[in-house]
Amino acid sequence: MTWLVWRLYRSQTAIAALLLAAFATALIVTGLQMASHWHSLLATCTNSSACGTVSLGSTVGHDLVVLSLAAPVILGFLWGAPLVAHELETGTVNFVWAQSISKARWLTVKAGWLLLAAAIWGGAIAALVTWWSGPRNAFYSNQFQPNYFDQQGIVPIGYAVFATALGIAAGTVCRRTLVAIAVTIGGFIGTRLLISQFLRDHYMAAVTAYYNPLSSYSPPGSAWVLSTGVVDRYGHVFSGGSAPEVNGVPITAIPASCMQASGIRGFTTYQPAYHYWPFQGIETGIYLALAAILLAVTFFVVRYRDA
Amino acid sequence: MSWLIWRLYRAQAAITALLLAAFAALLLVTGVQVAAQWHSALVTCTQTHTCGNLSSTLFLGSHAVGFLVIMTLGVPAILGMLCGAPLVAHEFETGTSQFAWTQSITRRRWLAVKAGWLLLAAAAVGAVVSGLVTWWSGPNNALQANAFSPGRFDIMGIAPVGYAVFAMALGITAGALVRRTLPAVGITLAGFIVVRFVIFSWLRPHFISAVTTYFPLNRAVTVAGSFWQLAAGYVGAGDRPISIPQSTTGTVLGTVGGGIPVSSLPAPCQALAGGGNTPLSPAVNDAVLSCAQAHHIRAYLTYQPAGRYWAFQGIETGIFVLLAAALIAVTFAVLSRRDA
Numbered sequence: 001m002t003w004l005v006w007r008l009y010r011s012q013t014a015i016a017a018l019l020l021a022a023f024a025t026a027l028i029v030t031g032l033q034m035a036s037h038w039h040s041l042l043a044t045c046t047n048s049s050a051c052g053t054v055s056l057g058s059t060v061g062h063d064l065v066v067l068s069l070a071a072p073v074i075l076g077f078l079w080g081a082p083l084v085a086h087e088l089e090t091g092t093v094n095f096v097w098a099q100s101i102s103k104a105r106w107l108t109v110k111a112g113w114l115l116l117a118a119a120i121w122g123g124a125i126a127a128l129v130t131w132w133s134g135p136r137n138a139f140y141s142n143q144f145q146p147n148y149f150d151q152q153g154i155v156p157i158g159y160a161v162f163a164t165a166l167g168i169a170a171g172t173v174c175r176r177t178l179v180a181i182a183v184t185i186g187g188f189i190g191t192r193l194l195i196s197q198f199l200r201d202h203y204m205a206a207v208t209a210y211y212n213p214l215s216s217y218s219p220p221g222s223a224w225v226l227s228t229g230v231v232d233r234y235g236h237v238f239s240g241g242s243a244p245e246v247n248g249v250p251i252t253a254i255p256a257s258c259m260q261a262s263g264i265r266g267f268t269t270y271q272p273a274y275h276y277w278p279f280q281g282i283e284t285g286i287y288l289a290l291a292a293i294l295l296a297v298t299f300f301v302v303r304y305r306d307a
Numbered sequence: 308m309s310w311l312i313w314r315l316y317r318a319q320a321a322i323t324a325l326l327l328a329a330f331a332a333l334l335l336v337t338g339v340q341v342a343a344q345w346h347s348a349l350v351t352c353t354q355t356h357t358c359g360n361l362s363s364t365l366f367l368g369s370h371a372v373g374f375l376v377i378m379t380l381g382v383p384a385i386l387g388m389l390c391g392a393p394l395v396a397h398e399f400e401t402g403t404s405q406f407a408w409t410q411s412i413t414r415r416r417w418l419a420v421k422a423g424w425l426l427l428a429a430a431a432v433g434a435v436v437s438g439l440v441t442w443w444s445g446p447n448n449a450l451q452a453n454a455f456s457p458g459r460f461d462i463m464g465i466a467p468v469g470y471a472v473f474a475m476a477l478g479i480t481a482g483a484l485v486r487r488t489l490p491a492v493g494i495t496l497a498g499f500i501v502v503r504f505v506i507f508s509w510l511r512p513h514f515i516s517a518v519t520t521y522f523p524l525n526r527a528v529t530v531a532g533s534f535w536q537l538a539a540g541y542v543g544a545g546d547r548p549i550s551i552p553q554s555t556t557g558t559v560l561g562t563v564g565g566g567i568p569v570s571s572l573p574a575p576c577q578a579l580a581g582g583g584n585t586p587l588s589p590a591v592n593d594a595v596l597s598c599a600q601a602h603h604i605r606a607y608l609t610y611q612p613a614g615r616y617w618a619f620q621g622i623e624t625g626i627f628v629l630l631a632a633a634l635i636a637v638t639f640a641v642l643s644r645r646d647a
Contacts, residue, residue: 059508067500078493086489181492182389189378197371250355
């Protein structure tokens with residue numbers, strides 16, 4: 001069975017390996033240039049405020065890294081969606097499901113190898129991007145920010161496994177490859193959008209720092225700032241963002257004694273830098289759990305479906 | 308024949324219309340909110356005379372909708388993969404081409420009607436999405452003056468119509484050449500990304516030769532409107548660029564990219580500044596500035612002026628429509644030589 005899977009997927013494996021090699025070459029070349037640039041900078045300055053407006057990394061490398069956000073969904077719709085749907089469409093299931101091997105075992109081996117390949121592919125891309133981004137992470141301290149968080153560490157593995165499982169499940173339920181491709185793209189973007197915009201900032205309780213509203217505050221390290229503003233003693237947040245007004249008076253015009261008496265303070269709510277790896281773990285766990293649910297649905301549907 | 312196309316594609320047409328309607332509803336509701344937010348911010352900042360720094364303090368709209376608007380970059384590729392690639396390839400795969408091509412209608416006419424309607428539909432979908440995004444982004448364009456920047460230019464105006472037509476044509480051609488849907492889907496996606504990438508990073512800056520403007524060191528280096536900055540820096544006598552060390556802790560003059568360090572100035576000007584790391588007093592600063600001016604040191608900005616926005620949109624759209632026409636010609640050539 002494993003031999004059969006290899007025969008079915010060897011050309012796709014070769015193409016995927018070639019693309020990965022091209023991606024790796026581009027990132028290693030631009031990454032080495034950036035690393036040497038970074039080391040020459042380290043002699044005089046260590047972060048973006050001391051170095052002025054230095055730009056690290058080439059545009060091509062940066063564009064490729066942003067494109068890697070789409071790698072999981074491509075796996076999902078080119079490998080995952082046709083896995084069952086294409087067999088149903090061409091009628092080859094009639095042959096496959098009439099063999100001595102059981103349907104469940106057929107699906108286990110096929111889906112298992114594909115999910116493993118997806119995890120390896122996603123992991124390789126994430127490792128390259130994480131290595132490439134090293135100097136930028138040290139310089140800009142932005143690896144916890146949305147979109148940077150999503151390209152590095154272990155979350156891309158979770159996304160790749162989820163997208164592939166979504167493709168397999170969509171293909172099994174819809175029975176048609178093209179429809180399954182559309183469902184995979186829509187489902188992946190929708191799920192990613194929902195989780196990154198509405199769920200991620202609540203994984204762990206955020207930390208709030210209070211300070212003199214006339215000064216500014218930046219949390220240590222690569223923290224993820226969720227909100228910032230000015231608040232009074234009753235917890236009422238003044239509108240106006242970083243330049244708020246109290247009853248029409250700009251905050252800079254209020255005497256310090258008056259401000260202290262009314263308990264007006266600046267606040268910054270953030271996820272501290274040491275939450276980075278717990279967040280990576282939680283996000284990956286969520287996507288692996290979703291993938292497991294989708295696979296369970298697939299097994300259920302395949303078991304009760306006639307060829 | 309057109310009736311057949313409608314029968315074949317009515318489910319896809321209905322789904323596309325539904326998705327477009329949902330997208331339109333979302334953008335209309337949030338767009339009205341963004342416009343209201345923008346107008347109230349304008350009123351407030353006019354009263355307090357703080358409109359100058361509005362672009363750094365005001366965030367318009369929500370992150371989620373802004374993200375969705377950026378995602379419209381992928382709409383042409385999805386049209387090409389889901390509608391373009393199967394157009395010929397799926398008929399080959401299922402063998403229906405043998406039936407379709409043995410009717411009284413010629414193959415050329417069959418392809419012309421099928422491809423024609425799909426290209427028209429792609430142009431319509433591209434135009435509707437782009438129209439909504441352009442309207443929604445109005446306040447943001449006014450606030451950030453970045454409508455000409457890469458990434459923003461690509462989702463507004465008429466360029467998305469060109470992308471959609473090109474992606475659809477690419478899908479049809481890929482399907483006709485490889486005769487299998489899934490490889491055609493992969494080729495469409497890769498081809499679309501590569502062509503877009505090559506044109507926007509290497510060709511677009513040179514559609515019309517860029518303008519370079521020089522500024523004295525004591526002036527802000529900027530021009531009016533939503534210009535597209537290509538390069539900026541400092542030049543000395545003979546307009547030779549001055550090499551500036553990537554990092555410095557010394558005193559700087561000017562504003563471009565953090566300014567020009569005093570240590571990069573000619574020796575007489577460095578002597579005037581005293582070579583120290585302390586901020587210069589206003590009198591010394593003026594003396595150093597006029598010394599630098601006497602040595603013909605100026606700031607420069609290379610850019611595409613805001614007035615060329617629509618010319619660039621036209622050129623970009625034209626290129627993609629021409630590419631689409633070439634691809635369609637290839638498809639006709641391939642299909643008229645191929646046996647069913």
